Amino acid sequence: MNRVVNGVVNxxxxxxITLTCLLLLSLTVNAECLVRGTGDLGIVVERAAGSLKxxxxxxxxxxFRVEGLGDLSHASAVYSRDGRYAYLFGRDGGLTKVDILCGxxxxxxxxxxxxxxxxxxxxxxxxxxxxxxxxxVKIFRADxxxxxxxxxxxxxxxxxxxKTVGLVDAPGNRFAVSxxxxxxxxxxxxxxxxxxxxxxxxxxxxxxxxxxxxxDGRYYITxxxxxDGLSLLDxxxxxxxxxxxxxxxxxGQEKLPVYKMPHLEGWAIAGNRAFLPAVGxxxxxxxxQGTWKILDQIPVHGQPVFVMARPDGRQIWVNFAFPNNxxxxxxxxxxxEITKTLKPGGGTLHMEFTPRGEEVWISVRDKDEVxxxxxxxLELIHRLPADKPSGIFFSARxxxxxx
Amino acid sequence: MTRILPSLLAxxxxxxxxxxxxxxxxxxxxxxxxxxxxxxxxxxxxxRLEGGLGPALTPDRFQLWSTQVLALTILTGRPGTPMPPWRxxxxxxxxxxxxxxxxxxxxx
Numbered sequence: 001m002n003r004v005v006n007g008v009v010n011x012x013x014x015x016x017i018t019l020t021c022l023l024l025l026s027l028t029v030n031a032e033c034l035v036r037g038t039g040d041l042g043i044v045v046e047r048a049a050g051s052l053k054x055x056x057x058x059x060x061x062x063x064f065r066v067e068g069l070g071d072l073s074h075a076s077a078v079y080s081r082d083g084r085y086a087y088l089f090g091r092d093g094g095l096t097k098v099d100i101l102c103g104x105x106x107x108x109x110x111x112x113x114x115x116x117x118x119x120x121x122x123x124x125x126x127x128x129x130x131x132x133x134x135x136x137v138k139i140f141r142a143d144x145x146x147x148x149x150x151x152x153x154x155x156x157x158x159x160x161x162x163k164t165v166g167l168v169d170a171p172g173n174r175f176a177v178s179x180x181x182x183x184x185x186x187x188x189x190x191x192x193x194x195x196x197x198x199x200x201x202x203x204x205x206x207x208x209x210x211x212x213x214x215x216d217g218r219y220y221i222t223x224x225x226x227x228d229g230l231s232l233l234d235x236x237x238x239x240x241x242x243x244x245x246x247x248x249x250x251x252g253q254e255k256l257p258v259y260k261m262p263h264l265e266g267w268a269i270a271g272n273r274a275f276l277p278a279v280g281x282x283x284x285x286x287x288x289q290g291t292w293k294i295l296d297q298i299p300v301h302g303q304p305v306f307v308m309a310r311p312d313g314r315q316i317w318v319n320f321a322f323p324n325n326x327x328x329x330x331x332x333x334x335x336x337e338i339t340k341t342l343k344p345g346g347g348t349l350h351m352e353f354t355p356r357g358e359e360v361w362i363s364v365r366d367k368d369e370v371x372x373x374x375x376x377x378l379e380l381i382h383r384l385p386a387d388k389p390s391g392i393f394f395s396a397r398x399x400x401x402x403x
Numbered sequence: 404m405t406r407i408l409p410s411l412l413a414x415x416x417x418x419x420x421x422x423x424x425x426x427x428x429x430x431x432x433x434x435x436x437x438x439x440x441x442x443x444x445x446x447x448x449x450x451r452l453e454g455g456l457g458p459a460l461t462p463d464r465f466q467l468w469s470t471q472v473l474a475l476t477i478l479t480g481r482p483g484t485p486m487p488p489w490r491x492x493x494x495x496x497x498x499x500x501x502x503x504x505x506x507x508x509x510x511x
Contacts, residue, residue, distance in 0.1 A: 047450065048441075073450035091449050114454055132455060163456065180456070209456065209485070225485055257480060257487030260446050261456070322443045323492065347442065365442065388442075 033102035042394035064103025070094035079398035081124035135161035166211025245292035255280030260321035270313030277304035311357035355396035363389035441511035462508035473502035
């Protein structure tokens with residue numbers, strides 16, 4: 001009898017020791033959180049593996065790898081205003097809050113069936129996600145990811161609602177978004193989070209597929225796949241409604257097939273000129289901001305995907321759609337000449353400048369690496385391994401409208 | 404769909420009839436095509452082919468599509484939508500093979 005009691009006591013003690021060990025172990029894991037600022041940190045998405053790596057851009061080092069993030073095709077991220085948390089938006093509707101100082105997932109939920117990115121509000125309190133299916137926008141509290149508002153998009157058939165695209169944050173604690181199937185732009189005012197106020201603009205143009213907000217937060221510009229031109233909404237004067245700009249560009253010319261839709265988010269503004277990817281043409285367009293007239297068309301290596309300005313506006317870096325996605329070209333914004341053509345490798349998908357622009361970090365999918373270039377001498381200075389890397393997002397985005 | 408059907412049917416009539424009966428696609432090339440499917444088709448259709456700006460490429464969706472029509476859609480694209488023609492990068496034989504894979508269901 002005693003032996004049996006002893007056995008039970010021993011087992012209980014054994015279990016408690018195991019439990020304590022496990023507890024200690026988990027505490028040790030948490031204790032590995034870094035005590036440092038995040039201003040020089042960032043993440044790179046490893047889209048095929050459903051993971052990300054936390055990058056230190058000063059030490060050129062990988063700090064953490066975070067796994068279990070779901071389907072990250074076309075994933076993007078925004079940052080909390082303190083630069084500690086990255087909110088990652090996955091294709092499978094996953095919304096994941098990652099602590100980049102601890103290298104772990106704080107919270108993760110699958111909020112929709114099929115998503116295309118998101119935004120964080122001006123005050124940092126709300127995270128909005130743009131969904132293809134079911135079409136609409138969902139808005140969550142940034143701290144605990146609890147649902148604040150579910151805004152369904154306009155239906156376009158009996159049982160289907162429009163896909164939403166080009167979701168961005170706008171000054172005044174607003175979000176702007178466009179509707180692909182029903183050709184609308186919406187401004188969502190979140191000043192009273194429980195009662196979002198929505199301003200709807202219809203007939204903005206054929207097949208709006210992506211949008212951007214200018215860095216000053218004034219203009220919301222939607223790319224149109226189904227026609228020439230872009231739709232522009234002046235957020236200082238929304239009462240004037242959207243208007244089409246650059247509508248005569250390319251009229252009557254045969255467009256090339258587009259194997260990768262150009263991204264507008266990285267629309268480069270240098271001084272009072274904007275540099276943007278032409279759709280279906282091997283050109284970068286130079287446009288005067290304000291009048292929205294084309295100043296120049298720069299012939300480039302392929303169809304541009306991202307056209308990004310070095311933060312000082314002195315250079316434009318361009319990558320290209322399949323089958324030309326092994327190349328980067330650097331354009332001098334003064335002479336509008338291509339100063340260098342780089343060949344990082346197949347699947348050169350994304351680039352991100354360090355906040356003051358001395359380096360650019362580039363994802364090279366087919367080589368499974370991130371390459372770091374010095375933007376002064378345009379030389380490759382470093383490589384870091386990454387599994388099929390795609391988007392790179394540095395924490396400095398925390399402090400920019402529209403990023 | 405209805406507006407592109409006539410052009411698809413017309414193209415079908417010009418289709419070289421014995422394309423499918425030619426030699427099989429070498430494994431190396433099959434791997435390249437699946438890589439293309441995952442990463443380049445995947446940019447619109449999702450890397451898991453569950454859809455994105457473009458529709459899902461799952462077998463349930465293709466029940467009413469013949470392999471030929473599916474292959475032709477891959478090669479010629481769908482006018483009026485962002486779907487481009489992939490003819491510059493795939494032969495007819497390769498498109499038929501890929502269409503067969505998609506109809507069977509494939510997770511690249």
